[in-house]
Amino acid sequence: MFGFSRIRGGVHPESHKEDSAGKPIVTDLPLPKRLYLPLFQQAGAMALPLVKPGDKVLKGQQLAITGEGLSANLHAPTSGTIIGVEEIIAPHPSGLNSAAIVLESDGEDRWMELPDESDPFQRSPEELASEVERAGIVGLGGAIFPSAIKLRxxxxxxxxxxxxxxxxxxxxxxxxxxLMRERAAEVVEGARLIQHIIEAYETVIGIEDNKPEAIAAMREAAAPYGKVRVEVVPALYPMGSAKQLIKAITGLEVPAGGRSNDLGVLVHNVATAYAIQQTLRYGKPLISRVLTLAGGSLNEARNVEALFGTPIQHLIDHCGGISSQPARLVMGGPMMGQQLPAATVPVMKGTSGVLALTQKEVNDKTPSNCIRCSRCVQVCPMGLVPLEMAKHAKADNFEEASSYGLRDCILCGSCSYVCPSRIPLVNYFEYAKGEMKQRRVAEHKLAYTQQLTARRSERVEREAEAKRAAKAAKKKRAKAPKAEAASTPEPATTSDTAEKES
Ligand code: SF4
Ligand code: SF4
Structure with a gap:
C-alpha cells in the first residue's frame, strides 16, 4: 500500500458509507409504468431519436442514435410502447427542461433477440470497440464520456x-x-477485455483501504491472471478522481492541461468495466446501472440496480420510503453531486447515487468573510489557490482566475468543505467554468459563422468573376466573325485568279 506522501491535499469527510455498504444490491424493483429517457445524458451532443409515438419496442432495442461528434446510443430499458418525445425536468441544477423519449412499459419486460456472442478475447480490438459503441456505454464513474471513444x-x-x-x-x-463484492469476476473480466482492446501491458485495480471486502473479492477474482493486480490506496477524498488515483498508483502526475494517455495510463471505472463485460460477453446494451440510495431522510439506505428512465420517486417508494421530508435531493455524492429540481427526474447513465438529505446533513450556513486561514490551499489536491481563484471568478474576471489554475480545478469541493467561513468556493468555480465554456462555444460559433460568411463571399465573388469572364468571352465571340470578316480576304473567284495570272 502506498503512503500518503504521494498524494497532495485531500480531506476526510464524514463517510456515511456504512449505511448502505454490505447490503445486497436490490435487483427486483417493480417496473415503473413509464420510463423517461433524456436524449442528453452523455458528454457531448444529444442522441437523435429513431422511434416515433406508437412504436412497439423490445427491451434492449435501440431508441436513439449517437448525435454529431461526442454522443452515445440509447436503448429501451424494457419492452413497451413509445408515447413520444417530451420535454421533462432534467436532472440538472439549471432545472431546464430536456427532451426525453417516454416509454410506457407493457409489463412483460421482453428482451429483443441478443447476438450470439463468441469468445470476445478471440475478436479484434476494433470490433470490440465498435460493439461498446453500439451498446451506448459511457463512463459510469461520473464522467459520462463515451467509452468507445476513450478505448480508441x-x-x-x-x-x-x-x-x-x-x-x-x-x-x-x-x-x-x-459491485466489486458481488460481481468481482465480471468486473475483472471487463477489465481484462479493456486491457485486450487497448493492448495495455498491465491492469491495476485501485481500491481505497476502507473497502476490505471488495479488496478481498477482487484479489481472488484477479488471482488467476498474471497481469491484473489490486492496489490498495488510502481512503482520502478525492481519491476517486482519475488524476489522484494515477498519482497514488504510478507516482506520475498528469501535467496541467495534459492527458493521462500521454503518460501511458488509461483509467476506466469499475462500473464501466462491468458494463463492457456484459456487452461483450452477452450482447447486452447499457440499459441499467447500480446506484446508491441514501441520506438521513430515507428509512433505509440501499444499493439498487435501476433501469434508466426510472423516476427517482419510484426508487424511493420501493426501497423503504422516507422518514422525513428531504431538505435536499442530490444526484451523485454530497461533494460533487448535483441538486435535483424534483423527485420526478429519472435515473440516467451518470446517476451513481441519489441522496435524500436532512437539513442537518445539508449544513447550509450563511457565508462570512474570508479570514485568509489558507485551509483551502492546504487541502486542494491540485495545488491551487482557491481563495484567489474565487475572488476573480466572483468578479467575472475569468482570465485572472485561469492564471491561478482554474482550468486544472477538478471541482472536488474539498476547499469549500474545509472553509471555516462557509464560502461556497466550488460554486464560483463551477460558475466560472460554465461561463468560460459558453464563451468558448460562442467564440467557436462566431468563428465558424465568420468562416462560412467569408467562404460564401469568396464563392459569390468567384461566381461573379466567372459570369463576367463568360460574358466577356461571349461578347468577344459575338464580335469575332465581323472582325474576322474584315481582316480575312474573300476567297478568290476564278476571274480574279485569271486577272492576277494575266
Ligand atoms: S478556507 Fe475560506 S476563509 Fe480560509 S483562506 Fe480559504 S476561502 Fe478564506
Ligand atoms: S474544487 Fe478545485 S480549487 Fe477547490 S480543492 Fe478541488 S481542485 Fe482545488
Missing part, C-alpha cells in the same frame, strides 16, 4: 497501465464497493 484514443497511444478505478471516495456512495 487509448489504442492510439502506447498504454502501459490500465487503471480500473474502484476508489469511490464520495461519502454515502457504495455502488462500486458493492
Amino acid at each position: 484514443q487509448g489504442r492510439r497511444f502506447e498504454i502501459k497501465t490500465l487503471i480500473i478505478n474502484g476508489g469511490e471516495c464520495e461519502p454515502y456512495l457504495t455502488t462500486d464497493d458493492q
Whole structure:
C-alpha cells in the first residue's frame, strides 16, 4: 500500500458509507409504468431519436442514435410502447427542461433477440470497440464520456497501465464497493477485455483501504491472471478522481492541461468495466446501472440496480420510503453531486447515487468573510489557490482566475468543505467554468459563422468573376466573325485568279 506522501491535499469527510455498504444490491424493483429517457445524458451532443409515438419496442432495442461528434446510443430499458418525445425536468441544477423519449412499459419486460456472442478475447480490438459503441456505454464513474471513444484514443497511444478505478471516495456512495463484492469476476473480466482492446501491458485495480471486502473479492477474482493486480490506496477524498488515483498508483502526475494517455495510463471505472463485460460477453446494451440510495431522510439506505428512465420517486417508494421530508435531493455524492429540481427526474447513465438529505446533513450556513486561514490551499489536491481563484471568478474576471489554475480545478469541493467561513468556493468555480465554456462555444460559433460568411463571399465573388469572364468571352465571340470578316480576304473567284495570272 502506498503512503500518503504521494498524494497532495485531500480531506476526510464524514463517510456515511456504512449505511448502505454490505447490503445486497436490490435487483427486483417493480417496473415503473413509464420510463423517461433524456436524449442528453452523455458528454457531448444529444442522441437523435429513431422511434416515433406508437412504436412497439423490445427491451434492449435501440431508441436513439449517437448525435454529431461526442454522443452515445440509447436503448429501451424494457419492452413497451413509445408515447413520444417530451420535454421533462432534467436532472440538472439549471432545472431546464430536456427532451426525453417516454416509454410506457407493457409489463412483460421482453428482451429483443441478443447476438450470439463468441469468445470476445478471440475478436479484434476494433470490433470490440465498435460493439461498446453500439451498446451506448459511457463512463459510469461520473464522467459520462463515451467509452468507445476513450478505448480508441487509448489504442492510439502506447498504454502501459490500465487503471480500473474502484476508489469511490464520495461519502454515502457504495455502488462500486458493492459491485466489486458481488460481481468481482465480471468486473475483472471487463477489465481484462479493456486491457485486450487497448493492448495495455498491465491492469491495476485501485481500491481505497476502507473497502476490505471488495479488496478481498477482487484479489481472488484477479488471482488467476498474471497481469491484473489490486492496489490498495488510502481512503482520502478525492481519491476517486482519475488524476489522484494515477498519482497514488504510478507516482506520475498528469501535467496541467495534459492527458493521462500521454503518460501511458488509461483509467476506466469499475462500473464501466462491468458494463463492457456484459456487452461483450452477452450482447447486452447499457440499459441499467447500480446506484446508491441514501441520506438521513430515507428509512433505509440501499444499493439498487435501476433501469434508466426510472423516476427517482419510484426508487424511493420501493426501497423503504422516507422518514422525513428531504431538505435536499442530490444526484451523485454530497461533494460533487448535483441538486435535483424534483423527485420526478429519472435515473440516467451518470446517476451513481441519489441522496435524500436532512437539513442537518445539508449544513447550509450563511457565508462570512474570508479570514485568509489558507485551509483551502492546504487541502486542494491540485495545488491551487482557491481563495484567489474565487475572488476573480466572483468578479467575472475569468482570465485572472485561469492564471491561478482554474482550468486544472477538478471541482472536488474539498476547499469549500474545509472553509471555516462557509464560502461556497466550488460554486464560483463551477460558475466560472460554465461561463468560460459558453464563451468558448460562442467564440467557436462566431468563428465558424465568420468562416462560412467569408467562404460564401469568396464563392459569390468567384461566381461573379466567372459570369463576367463568360460574358466577356461571349461578347468577344459575338464580335469575332465581323472582325474576322474584315481582316480575312474573300476567297478568290476564278476571274480574279485569271486577272492576277494575266
Ligand atoms: S478556507 Fe475560506 S476563509 Fe480560509 S483562506 Fe480559504 S476561502 Fe478564506
Ligand atoms: S474544487 Fe478545485 S480549487 Fe477547490 S480543492 Fe478541488 S481542485 Fe482545488
